[in-house]
Amino acid sequence: MLEIYNTLSRKKEPFKTIEPGKVSLYVCGMTVYDYCHVGHARVMVVFDTVVRYLRASDYDVTYVRNITDIDDKIIARANENGESITALTERCIGYMNEDSDALGVIRPDREPKATEHIEQIVTMINRLIEKDHAYAANGDVYYKVNSFEHYGKLSGKNIEDLRSGERVAIDEAKNDPLDFVLWKAAKPNEPGWDSPWGVGRPGWHIECSAMSTCELGNNFDIHGGGQDLQFPHHENEIAQSEGATGEHFANYWMHNGFVRVDDEKMSKSLGNFFTIRDVLKRYPAEVIRYFILTSQYRSPLNYSDDHLDNAKSALTRLYTALRGIKANEVADGGEYEQRFRTAMDDDFNTPVALSVLFDLTRELNANRNDQNKAAELAGILKRLSNILGLLANDPEQFLRGEAEQGDASLSTEQVQKYIEQRILARQQKDWEESDRLRDLLTEQGIILEDNAEGTSWRRK
């Protein structure tokens, strides 16, 4: 039985869906004005893995991840670049898709955009005004935080605490500093949409309330996102959605931990971020995915080359085991699968799930000579790995990688040529020449492995 840690209760809870066999999942996605960084990669990979596992557990999942394509930063960046907002956001959505495809992330079923839901947003704001949860002032509309009884239930804050914090900027238009904006009047030269309160644009929080309820209904199963969205974004979403619909909003709230650099949160404002595409220049995409899965999704994840190197070695071990073995299609992974599922049922414990893969790998390596058994074990390994979105590549392709862009590295053909020369030398027991050739290749980052069938190679 699957248990999910619910931020609302701060406990693991048995997962019960609203409709039997069906899961509705909404995840807060990207604000598109730049390249995605490794922090974004984590959200994408984590929830992709959640979806894969739910599907592998026979749930019919509807996965919605929104795209924020209108906001202050987008407007500012478009102005800086001297391009239209749409040009900027479309370009960045393209980058995002490239990055997520590389990471083996299956596209969400729906990716609603804020700008395509203005009507629903306006409707929701209207309803909030009707219910006296919101008020208009000078073309803006604000949410009346005080009017929502359960405000703070997600983040564990209460209104008193928030007041004593008082770091909230003072804004004359607001009746109360805690109130937040639902609709923002457009300043001159800013884009906007017509509304009952004049030309303007939606506040950040309202789009997710409108889009999630519109796509999945007033009450749905899981709402996810990064930990930093817990407050105020998700807290405000609850206030808006439950205020407007009068129904319970999301049942389970899942928040993934941060990616850190030197024990500090990776973030745009700190400027300590690495974009996915930069990292992809130095490591295979699957290594990044593996690295993300080495820690449980709620834990912090320290980004460093050492850790990526480690991930690469580990993944190499898995692929090495699969090399040269024809995997059977298996419908059930037996005991290994049970252990794997027990781990994943425990709030998606991917580190333990991975450890099952390594136990399996050890048995596979020890039984390479027994063709049937090896094929069976390889089949299980592939089956379970695929649930995590791993080991989908051809082993040789992963191990040999691609020749670096730099001229220095040898092409596959060149490597083969040296290997053939070395085979001749070895046949003549010319160990000196044989070792010379091997050293030469080692210097080029090519590692040779002699075995019964001949010589295989991989890139370091």
Place this chain on the structure above:
RNA sequence: GGCUGAAUGGCAGAGUGGUGAUGUAGCGGCCUGCAAAGCCGUGUACCCCGGUUCGAUUCCGGGUUCAGCCUCCA
């Protein structure tokens, strides 16, 4: 200041009231012409101080340190 959460072996990272995580690195052995890969073996790890208990890394209390949120952020 308020509110979260975390501290595990060289590094990473699970977990548990009393025997094995797992990966990586190291060491020894087997295999190999030698290697590599693989297999086997190998680690007095659980922040500190109290308490509960026959027994605590695991439960409780206190402390220390670290991170996050309270302002845009996945």
